[in-house]
Amino acid sequence: MSGVVGNLSPKQAVALEQFRQQVSDLLLQLPAQSDHFLLRWLRARNFNLQKSEAMLRKHMEFRKHMYVDTIVTEWKPPEVLEKYLSGAMCGHDREGSPIWYDIIGPMDPKGLFLSAAKQDFIKSKIRDCEILQKECDLQSERLGRNVESITMVFDVEGLGLKHIWKPAIDTFSEILQMFEENYPERLKRLFVIKAPKLFPAAYNLVKHFLCENTQQKIFILGANWQEVLQQYIAPEELPKIYGGTLTDPDGDPRCRTLLHYVAPVPKSYYVRDQVQLIYEQTMMVNRGSSLQLDYEILTPGCILRWQFASEGGDIGFGVFLKPHKGQWQKAAHMKEVLNSQRYNSHLVPEETSLTCHQPGVYVLRFDNTYSLLKSKRIQFTVDVLLPGQLQSPKAGGSIQSEVAHGLDKEEPRSLLVVEPTASAQMS
Structure with a gap:
């Protein structure tokens, strides 16, 4: 049943x-x-x-803590979120459920996070959930039958590395978890359209926050996505740009008065110059030395992503490629994949990604050989995203450091988490 x-x-x-x-x-x-x-x-x-009761009682505490009962009428999102955060309700599916659209590509995650508090993002999504709930209640009255779930359409055309920026992914994961714990059985189906090659890597980062039942309601559509949408949404309820007949009063097929097309956040909204990152590892790069992090990439197309900050001054950073792990090499003897240069990461944290087009051992090298007086403390997080896999793989690798005195030493590390081991070698 x-x-x-x-x-x-x-x-x-x-x-x-x-x-x-x-x-x-x-x-x-x-x-x-x-x-x-x-x-x-x-x-x-x-x-x-027992579990259902615990879940419901926890939800009631959530409602009190977040003032959910009045969030639609008494809380107003910051202007920057109203203008530049994706998401809007538009029309109903063939069964009368509200449809929610998210147009992801143009969204500017970093600009949003520099302009609003994380708590405002969460409250904004709670508000959206409550608005959708009220629309379900209205539809139940209109149709004379229960309407309790929603259809979602995620347009991910233009999804890029900026969208998998770690602070944004962390907050989105928290929002997904909030949705799962406090709005159960609300999702009828979610259609992902125009998915680029990067989408599996992005989905891999958040999938484990979704229960199995929710995952089964997510459909990643191919080239026939318009035909599939039309099976579930009548033409007059589907914007013309998505294969229906719905337009704005002026004939605009993009339905800009209903759908929310965002743009990069103007810097005039910025309230801070950086977002506080939580890093997984901390190590010292001694004066006149460098530190090498090895990541063995077996599958072409993997994405190597890192974030780091330094204390004590700027730090040099570059990415190199060597054929085999377990063999320390000087930078001059490796292939330079990302040009080594000095970053002011003591002032602004650095977050970048690299698509690994060929297998091999990719070496992330922090360079302090130019500093004869100051050691640098670095904090960093490194991820490897596998192409075409909807799991959360981590990268295997090792750490090496080259210093002015001593001997080589290398210790293998497990997945993603970089265990600090030092080896000594002349630069």
């Missing part, structure tokens, strides 16, 4: 009555008291009464 009203097994029906009794002290405080509402929490936890 599906676990919805009108299609309950005898065991599910008993569980529903027991659940209603167990949360009877909450009923008057809940956003709704119907069987439809209660069953969402039961389905989310496979009709496990």
Whole structure:
């Protein structure tokens, strides 16, 4: 049985009555008291009464803490989020559910994070969820039947490395987790259209925050995406640019009065010059020395991504390629993939990515050989994103450092997390 009203097994029906009794002290405080509402929490936890009750009670604490009951009427997002954060509701699918569109490509994650607090992003998405809930309630009244889920369309044309910037991914993951824990069974289906080659790597970063049931509702469409959308959305409800007939009153097929097309955030909105990053490792690069981080890439097309900051002054940084791991080499004896140069990472953190077009051992080299007086403390995080895989792989590798005195030493490291080991070698 599906676990919805009108299609309950005898065991599910008993569980529903027991659940209603167990949360009877909450009923008057809940956003709704119907069987439809209660069953969402039961389905989310496979009709496990104890887990469903814990989930619902935690949600009520969430509502109090975030002032969810008044967030639509009393909280106004910062202007920069209203203008430059993607996401808008437009039309209804063939079953009457609201449709939410996210046009990802033009969005400027770094500009947004330099202009608004993370908590404002989260509250803005809570507000969107509540607006969609109110639209579901209105549709239920209009159609005379229960409407409780939404259809989503993610237009990811133009998705690039800027969208997988770590602070943005971390916040988006937190929002996904919030959605899973507090708005269960709200997603009917999510269509991803115009997906570029980078999409699997981006999806890989957030997939593990989604439950298996949610993952099964995500459909990555191919070249026939317009035909698929038309199967679920009537032409008059689908913007013309997406294959329907809906236009703005002036005939604009992009429906700009309904859909939200964003642009880069003007610097006039910036309230800070950098975003605080949380790094996974910290190491010292001694005066007159350098530090090498080795990453063995076996599959062409992998994306090597790093973020770092330095203390004590600027630091040189470059990426090199060598054929085999376990063999220390001077920079001059390796192929330079990313030109080595000095970065003012003591003032502004550096975040960059590199697509690895050929297999081999990629060496991230921090260079302090030009500084004879100052050692530098560096904080860094390094990720390797595999192409075409929807998992969260980490990179294997090792660390080497070259210093003015001593001997070579190398210790293999496990996935992603870089364990500090030092080796000594003349530069």
